[in-house]
Amino acid sequence: MASEIRVRIAPSPTGNLHVGTARTALYNYLFARNKKGKFVFRLEDTDELRSSDTYTKDIIDGLKWLSLNWDEGPDIGGPYAPYKQTEKVDHYEKYAHKLISSGKAYFCYCTQEELTQLKDDQKNSSMAPRYDNRCRNLNQSQIDKFQAEGRIPAMRFIVEEPRVISWHDAIKGEIAINSSDLGGDMVIVKSNGVAIYNFAVVIDDLDMKITHVIRGEDHIHNTAKQILIYEALDAPMPIFAHAALIFDIERQKLSKRKHGEAVHVDKYKKDGYMPEAIINYLAQMSWTPPNNQEIFSLDEACALFDLDKVSKSPAVFDIQRLNWFNGHYIRSLPIQEIITRALPYLSGYDLGQYKQNELEAIVSCVRDGLTTLSEIKEATQFFFDETIIVPADVKEALLSKQSSKDVLQKILEHLSEFNFGDAKACKAVVDKIGAELKLKGKDLFFPVRAALCGKTHGPDLGSTISILGRERVRSRIESALDLCAKT
């Protein structure tokens, strides 16, 4: 049991739930479930300035909506609480002091201005920006002087140079980085007493007994820094896995700054995307199950997931492909489920005018044509509108024709022959009228659609007539004929 697999998603609440974060969470979740291990949620909120509760809520809600449920986290607790970094600042400082007393870290009295100056100088002489370790060997009188000036020190970790830091990455394979490329001795505790990300993660991952760190490849250099800290603490190292990033169509990292709401998971929820589709899409982008299946559920993915099948190269976020997955799930999930999820989009309509089974019929006849659930509003509008407004172009093209008038007239005459409880039978009557008038195809169906729906595209005509029922069909055909008369 000592070998239990433990992974985590550790978002920082400095923004809403990002598609990339969701993908990382998904990979961690899949890995944990596949290995019968634990999936931990931890909040990395040490950046007080940018963190907010609104973002925390958005992230938690979003991940839960995707069904990526964690076994331990700030909301449900767990054996290694707290799962929120701001609640353990003293804890990090304790470890930092340990490093100071063992000579592996020191106090740095540099001011923000001095550091900025240093960086500017380096830039001007086209040198690589890095800290010059000037506080590493301060003598007592220098320290006294800085303290007398009222400077509050930060703590820096000594980065020995040169040396090679290497690890076997579970996705990328061998990675090696020279310590000289890490930018000099690194801050581990800010002068305000709060641990910096690269230090806090290590302590947290240690505290929470994390065995595998699965994250985006933008963290590769951080990993090198963190490995140094593991070593200094003489602590066991987790296995690292860096997944390639998600790109936009221009092959740039998907970012809030550039893409705004398009990276916000909740935006897709609002737009009527299904969590099953997003999960399926995100999972199959950069990962292919052994049987090459395209469509699979979260549970199926859990059973098949493996890190070494995760692609090393970045994937472009392709909304068209997501749309295809979404349409697939809209068509294949149980109809009751679709109705429940569609309801919020239909709230503007007077649903009471239809019985429950008619409502079900409405949703099932329009769902084939939907790519997102939000489209259901427009797709079903004509069912609920009191009067149908036929757009000018449709009116022009169709209702001005004599044959159109004949069709509508005939339907009125044959109204008693319609068995409105049976969609196929309704369609059969229209077919019969077509035969009588020697009209077929568009000439036959478009005028009926135009009169009934106000448009020439729509769900199955038989179903439409059946659901609308005798009185609605009668009045809509009559209004259309009135319109014909005026043209």
Next chain:
RNA sequence: GCCCCCAUCGUCUAGUGGCCUAGGACACCUCCCUUUCACGGAGGUAACGGGGAUUCGAAUUCCCCUGGGGGUACCA
């Protein structure tokens, strides 16, 4: 600038030295089904970035180049 990562159709990918005349999916186009719409079905267009090397044989291994991306904070 420096460091690291990556490189198969427009996009997501299969491919781990011969099964590749490079397979599948999305998108696009054509056709079929539907006397309309959608769903569905059948086809089609379309890719191994370039150069060396290893080998009887390279999409697959190695090197170089090119291209793309990421990182380079007292942010995470």
